[in-house]
Amino acid sequence: MTRYIIRRLLYALFIIWGCATIVFFMLRLVPGDPVSVMLSGEYSPEAAAQLRKNLGLDQPLYRQYVTWMGNVLQGDLGASIATKEPVTRAIMRALPKTLSITALGFLIGVVIAIPTGMLAALKRGSAFDFIASTATFAGISLPTFWFGIVFILIFAVRLGWLPSVGYVSPSDGLWPWFEHLLLPGLAAGVGEAAILMRFMRAGLLEVLGSDYIRTARAKGLSERRVILGHAMRTALIPVVTVAGLSLAGLLGGLVITETVFSISGVGRLLTSAIFNKDYPIVQGVILLITLIFVLANLIVDIAYTVLDPRIRYG
Amino acid sequence: MARQPATEQPAVADANAASLAADGRRALTEQRQTQSNRFRRRIKAEKKAFLGLIFVALLAVVALIGPTLAPYDPDNDDFTFLEGPSLSHPMGTDSFGRDLFSRVIIGTRISFTVGILGALLSMVVGVTLGILAGYYLGWVDMIVMRAVDLIWAFPAIILAMGMVAIYGAGARNIVLAIGLANMVAFARIVRGQVLSLREADFTLAARAIGVSAPRIMARHLLPNVAAPIIVQATLTVGFGILTETGLTFLGLGVNPATPTWGQALNESRNFIQQAWWLAVFPGLAIGFTVLSLNLFGDGLRDALDVRSVGDR
Numbered sequence: 001m002t003r004y005i006i007r008r009l010l011y012a013l014f015i016i017w018g019c020a021t022i023v024f025f026m027l028r029l030v031p032g033d034p035v036s037v038m039l040s041g042e043y044s045p046e047a048a049a050q051l052r053k054n055l056g057l058d059q060p061l062y063r064q065y066v067t068w069m070g071n072v073l074q075g076d077l078g079a080s081i082a083t084k085e086p087v088t089r090a091i092m093r094a095l096p097k098t099l100s101i102t103a104l105g106f107l108i109g110v111v112i113a114i115p116t117g118m119l120a121a122l123k124r125g126s127a128f129d130f131i132a133s134t135a136t137f138a139g140i141s142l143p144t145f146w147f148g149i150v151f152i153l154i155f156a157v158r159l160g161w162l163p164s165v166g167y168v169s170p171s172d173g174l175w176p177w178f179e180h181l182l183l184p185g186l187a188a189g190v191g192e193a194a195i196l197m198r199f200m201r202a203g204l205l206e207v208l209g210s211d212y213i214r215t216a217r218a219k220g221l222s223e224r225r226v227i228l229g230h231a232m233r234t235a236l237i238p239v240v241t242v243a244g245l246s247l248a249g250l251l252g253g254l255v256i257t258e259t260v261f262s263i264s265g266v267g268r269l270l271t272s273a274i275f276n277k278d279y280p281i282v283q284g285v286i287l288l289i290t291l292i293f294v295l296a297n298l299i300v301d302i303a304y305t306v307l308d309p310r311i312r313y314g
Numbered sequence: 315m316a317r318q319p320a321t322e323q324p325a326v327a328d329a330n331a332a333s334l335a336a337d338g339r340r341a342l343t344e345q346r347q348t349q350s351n352r353f354r355r356r357i358k359a360e361k362k363a364f365l366g367l368i369f370v371a372l373l374a375v376v377a378l379i380g381p382t383l384a385p386y387d388p389d390n391d392d393f394t395f396l397e398g399p400s401l402s403h404p405m406g407t408d409s410f411g412r413d414l415f416s417r418v419i420i421g422t423r424i425s426f427t428v429g430i431l432g433a434l435l436s437m438v439v440g441v442t443l444g445i446l447a448g449y450y451l452g453w454v455d456m457i458v459m460r461a462v463d464l465i466w467a468f469p470a471i472i473l474a475m476g477m478v479a480i481y482g483a484g485a486r487n488i489v490l491a492i493g494l495a496n497m498v499a500f501a502r503i504v505r506g507q508v509l510s511l512r513e514a515d516f517t518l519a520a521r522a523i524g525v526s527a528p529r530i531m532a533r534h535l536l537p538n539v540a541a542p543i544i545v546q547a548t549l550t551v552g553f554g555i556l557t558e559t560g561l562t563f564l565g566l567g568v569n570p571a572t573p574t575w576g577q578a579l580n581e582s583r584n585f586i587q588q589a590w591w592l593a594v595f596p597g598l599a600i601g602f603t604v605l606s607l608n609l610f611g612d613g614l615r616d617a618l619d620v621r622s623v624g625d626r
């Protein structure tokens with residue numbers, strides 16, 4: 001197992017290095033002169049030369065690359081062209097908002113998916129199973145940001161229960177913070193629940209047909225013990241994998257959902273940076289989200305080895 | 315008494331012969347059944363796929379003859395603005411006084427076109443890379459698959475936004491973004507299949523009689539990996555539509571002057587207090603389209619018994 005984990009760690013390092021390299025070349029792939037694109041409109045040659053120097057574009061490519069990588073390793077992603085603020089600081093200001101919604105969305109997804117998927121599998125072919133499976137299909141097919149708009153329409157505009165937009169820091173009160181997070185979290189959670197429920201149902205159905213479940217029943221164990229003590233333990237393994245992988249989808253979906261709720265998280269930071277052609281910010285956010293995705297994959301893979309004895313002893 | 319069997323025997327023999335002939339004909343008919351016939355039967359057996367196919371076909375017709383079906387010119391802004399759904403405007407009117415139903419119908423075309431072209435691009439590139447990696451192995455496989463792993467590390471929407479950041483918004487660039495983000499799944503699926511097929515008897519036989527590698531890949535391997543490719547392509551169209559609508563919603567997609575579902579949803583945000591229909595109907599149009607494609611793709615996967623690579 002240790003050898004597998006070390007190999008997996010090394011490969012994750014390779015992927016992170018590769019992603020950083022791709023992100024480095026992003027700016028260099030901009031058609032034409034990236035400096036004139038970024039400064040679009042009227043600008044003096046001095047301003048262009050200064051920006052070129054700040055971005056290191058006046059250096060030979062290999063030196064640009066080495067400097068950029070060195071800076072990234074030290075957590076220096078450059079400065080925003082529009083505000084001159086360090087990219088890391090801009091990201092750090094936005095990140096807690098995105099992570100709060102991600103965590104809540106993930107939690108809501110798990111809370112809905114596990115019991116619903118379990119019941120759908122146990123009552124296979126019933127009306128409940130049909131409704132749950134249809135809802136799952138709808139949840140996967142509808143865009144997360146649309147759920148956001150509809151939830152605003154129902155819970156904020158019609159019922160007036162929750163605030164429609166904005167974010168409040170937890171330091172300004174835990175309830176206002178939670179109240180503002182609930183709708184975006186719910187919008188993110190619905191899509192997440194749909195994905196997880198599908199795997200929960202399929203996983204449990206597969207396990208319920210296996211020999212060791214028949215043995216457990218033959219031993220005279222109660223149905224509750226068979227399901228919760230035996231079947232669920234195995235059926236949850238693929239759900240854990242998918243839950244980790246679906247984090248990327250959750251984060252990706254949030255990039256758009258944040259705009260719906262006017263929350264200035266990393267997604268909104270990225271969108272406005274693309275509009276403003278603020279490439280250092282674009283590069284920083286893309287690198288950060290990719291890093292989170294790669295690390296989530298790594299954690300899932302390692303968790304898998306711990307959860308699944310076939311890998312641990314294989 | 316003695317005649318009875320005599321008269322009966324030919325009758326039995328005739329019946330046997332008739333039954334044998336019928337059996338023979340049946341066997342012959344079965345033999346003659348082409349692969350596509352069997353495939354169609356399996357599709358029908360898989361109700362989910364069949365239902366999805368009907369919906370997708372309906373939507374394709376709407377996309378093709380949308381301008382004929384739309385009751386009004388989608389750019390005609392002569393109507394009362396923000397009028398709720400009625401018989402004359404089943405989905406109401408927007409903030410410019412345009413008929414939303416007509417705009418949703420016209421929007422089908424752009425979403426379908428972008429989704430299909432994106433899926434085609436990812437299929438062509440992904441299948442080519444996957445087949446090369448799986449057939450040649452060695453350094454070709456190593457380079458291709460490491461590149462694929464690298465692209466896989468970027469969440470698809472982030473990759474698409476990165477592409478838009480570099481090359482700008484617009485339908486063409488969205489197609490490129492969808493193509494790049496999704497080709498990875500095709501490459502992985504095809505490589506996996508080719509790995510087992512490259513050692514199959516028919517491949518070895520073709521190689522033994524001196525058939526060239528490109529011909530083996532095109533004539534022998536490709537037809538055998540068609541099923542998972544078709545399934546993945548169907549699901550990718552749906553994913554492409556979601557990407558297009560998401561980016562257009564953000565203002566990073568198709569030209570805002572074009573009637574699209576994403577653009578309609580974007581506009582709805584400013585009038586959410588007054589006009590619920592602006593948000594609900596375009597969203598349902600997206601949902602119904604992607605649901606139909608997912609239903610078809612998923613059913614097809616079951617019918618063809620294909621294992622797929624997990625979605626990102």
